[in-house]
Every structure is written in structure tokens, then in C-alpha cells.
Amino acid sequence: MSSSDIQITPIKQSKINSVDFNNLVFGTVFSDYMFECDYKDGKWQTPVIKPYGDISISPSARVFHYGQAVFEGMKAYKDDNDDIFLFRPEENFVRINKSSERLAIPEFPKEYFFDGLTTLLNLDKDWIKKGIGNSMYIRPFVIATQPAISASPSEEYKFMILLSPAQAYYAGEVRVIFSEKYSRAADGGVGFAKAAGNYAAQFYPTKLAHEKGYQQIIWTDASSHQFLEEAGTMNIFFRIGDTLLTAPNNDRILDGVTRKSVIQLAKDNNIEVEVRRVSVVEIKDAARKGTLKEIFGSGTATVINPILGFSHGGKEYELPTVENSYASFFKEKLMNIQYNISEDPYGWRVKI
Ligand SMILES: *Cc1c(COP(=O)(O)O)cnc(C)c1O
Secondary structure, eight states, X not given: OOGGGSEEOOOSSOOGGGOOTTSOOTTOOOOSEEEEEEEETTEEOOOEEEESOOOOOOTTBHHHHHOOEEEOXXXXXXXXXXXXXXXXXXXXXXXXXXXXXXXTOOOOOHHHHHHHXXXXXXXXXXXXXXXXXXXXXXXXXXXXXXBOOSSSOOSOEEEEEEEEEEOOOOOOSOEEEEOSSOOSOOXXXXXXXXXXXXXXXXXXXXXXXXXXXXXXXXXXXXXXXXXXXXXXXXXXXXXXXXXXXXXXXXXXXXXXXXXXXXXXXXXXXXXXEEESOOBHHHHXXXXXXXXXXXEEEEETTTEEEEEOEEEETTEEEXXXXXXXXXXXHHHHHHHHHHTTOSOOTTOOEEEO
């Protein structure tokens, strides 16, 4: 398959002039086109690209009843020469198929993924704005479309890619609460997958956290609630003294592309990094002693998101303001690679 095999239905008129690119609300504006590929009769059909718009599916489609759905989140960046780049896109491709496998969804072919994505980005390239912080958020996803409400895997699916222009994401002052009751994922479960249901299950506990004045929950392990694992849509890092700590990957943790990039950058910049279980007790101890210097989340949407304070067991802990913050260091390093400002010794940046 080559991109010429994708059937393209042209738009009648672009919506681009109706969009205020300086006041984008994350994830609410979509570009002119979308990519779509259906799975039926045991194979993925010829993909199409068509104007962004509503799709028609049966109300008995299995996705509505059993949540058989997975997604990805990635970004495209434009440099000063109008060249467009992706960041480690292979990782997202591999991960969506890993997620799919866990949800009994058939694997999506690599050529379709990359030809579809590059053709789509080229059609909508004017929607990708220059300037640090501006990007095109890319949302590939797969849903089970077979109209049948028996609880078994679908025999029909729809794979789509949507593009949503984004500005630098400022999450505001983030205070978090360490979870003592609710869990995000369990051993043997689907926590490592970007499965739609994982996020639905977080909404209620997160709503309770909001009511108490915290922006996010830091998820602890489901059995003891003694180890800090995930921020829910971000991976989580702690800095004690000058050492960076983060939980090891397992089937409860999403294997973040930003997370693995931070670990690599730490290793190559003489920052000691320990990938091991991080306990609530040691973080609280370090906070009391003043050796806990930073907590930050990592993820495609926000890149690096500093956390100002946390709560556990009814007590509040504040993080100090540090000079030479690791959060700022990694954010700058990553963005310089993403926006083609610095050298990329890793080959993470892929020009399209
Ligand atoms: C997507 C996601 C992340 C971050 O992954 P990136 O590949 O860095 O964007 C972290 N945790 C969860 C639960 C996620 O869904």
C-alpha cells in the first residue's frame, strides 16, 4: 500500500479561517480532514481520508456496551522552515497495537498507519502553526463497530485519526492527592493499555479530588496503596536530593514515550535516575526533611508538568521552588528536539 491508495474526498471549503489559533481550548477544535479505515470480513479495508464530521454507527455497536476501544496521543510540530516533525511516532504505532491486542482488537497495519498519518498531516499542514508550544495533537483510535450486544469481541472495527490544533498547555498550579482508596489499574489488568475505559473509571475519583481542591490524583498500587505509580494521563517523577525516581513499567503503568525520553536524557546528562518502586513513606519523609525537591508529570500533551504540592493522610506537603529545576531542564531539552531547534542524537525527531 502507498499513500496513493488512500481514497481522498476533498473538502468543499476549509474551516481554517473560522478558528482563533490564539485561543484554542485543548481538544475541542478539529482540522478539515480525518482518516478512517474499517475492519470487516477479517481484514482492514482500503483507508479513506474525508472531511472531518459525524460518523454513523449502530446503537448496538459493541463499543457502546463493552467499551472495546483504544487510543493514542501524539503530536506534530512545525519549525521555522515550515518543515513538519513527529516525535518517536514508531512508539505510538507499536503501543496502539499492544493496547489493541489486550482488548482483543486486530492489529492495525504499519503502512496504513504511517501513510494515513502523513497524508492527513500534509492535507492539513496549514493547521499546524509555528512557534514553540504550538502543535497538532494527533488522536488515533479504534472502536468496535459490529452491531451485536453479546459480550464477545467485535468482528468489525473502525480505526480513525483526528487532528486537533493545540497551543502550549498550561495546567495552572497543580496540587495532587495520593490515592488511598481508589485504584486506576490492577495486576493482570489493562493499566498499561490506552484503553478508553481506564479513563472513564478515573473520572469519579478525580471529581472528588477536584471538590477537595486538588487537580489530579497520583495513583498508588491497587493492593497496598503504599507505592506511587501514575498520574493518570501522565507518568510521574520525583526528585530527592539530585536523584530522579520513577516507578518501573509493569502492567499497571502506561509505558509513556515522554517518560522513557526523560529517563534517557537523565542518563545522558549526568542525572542519577533510579527506576524502582517509590513509596509514599519515603516521599513524605523526604518532604519533611526538605530533600524532596520536585515532583513532575510527563506526557505528550503537557510535556513536563510540575507539581506544587501533595496531600496524603489528611496532611499537606508543599514543594520548594528550586533553581536548576529538572522539570524545566527536561522540558527544554525535549521541546528543542521536537521543534528542530537542537541536534537530535537519538533520531527521535521524524520529518514528514
Ligand atoms: C498517555 C499516557 C501517559 C503518557 O504517555 P506519553 O506517551 O508520554 O504521552 C501516561 N500515563 C497514562 C495513563 C497515559 O494514558
